[in-house]
Amino acid sequence: MEYIAPKVVDGEIEIEIEEKDIESELLYWDSTLILYALGGNISMNMLKHFMERMWSFVQLPEMVYHEEGYFVLKFRSHSDKDEVLMKGPYTLRNMPLLIRDWTPGFSLKEDMLRTFPIWVKLPHLPLHLWGVRSLNKIGSALGNLLVTDECTASKAQVSYTRILVEVDVSQEMKEVITIKDTEGKKLQQMVEYEWKPLFCDQCQKFGHKCTPKIVRKWQPKPPEQVTKPVQEPENPPAKNVVTTPMHENPPAQKNKLYI
Secondary structure (H helix, E strand, O other): OOOOOOEEEOOEEEOOOOHHHHHHHHHHOOOEEEEEEOOOOOOHHHHHHHHHHHOOOOOOOEEEEOOOOOEEEEOOOHHHHHHHHHHOOEEEOOEEEEEEEOOOOOOHHHHHOOEEEEEEEEEOOOHHHOOHHHHHHHHHOOOEEEEEOHHHHHOOOOOEEEEEEEEEOOOOOOOEEEEEOOOOOEEEEEOEEOOOOOEEOOOOEEOOOOOOOOOOOOOOOOOOOOOOOOOOOOOOOOOOOOOOOOOOOOOOOOOOOOO
8 A cells, every 4th residue: 555645626635536546446346236125135145045046057246235235246257247137037035136237336226226127128120120239229219228138139039129228217118119210211119118117206216106195175164054944823824625515405396387
């Protein structure tokens, strides 16, 4: 170790980091993945058993736990790291395992809980658009293209292309993209996501959607209308009744004499 005098700018000590200062560390962490278990905590022993069972096709990485709740996995080579990414997605005890490349400015909140590697299918993509440059342009319209799957790379099947893209789930996930070919024709390409994470626009957090709040406004209670009962008169007037006079003994009819 050696002493390197810091700079003083406007009375404040300022430490300036140059490219050559971080070259060795960038190279050391270059084949590293970040792993985060969504929805719960997992122990290092639990993760180790998972890797032994699910990642037996590569040399197991060195594993370090960060107190923010994620694991740093340093692989022996880029090929091992990329192969693990290609075999995903993974779950452990019904918890999705979020895995992404380590970057120098990595932030759990900004990078891990907003952007996720998601497998995307492009059904019936024309075969002349399967080249690396074309897929890079298509994937960049959705996010940050990471890799293609083995069948897409080797063209073992031609029904759809499958690419792994880092998608910002806080933004709208495109269902259709427009591709303009060399002849100027425009193709409306469908996009299918193998997994669509929930993101709450209200609280800006991943994993749920808040139900809209019902705002209740206070309104004064309308006054009750009092209806007075109709009182019947004490001696109600007699009803008009038409009667026919009746005689107890009707008069006898006189006998008429005809001559």
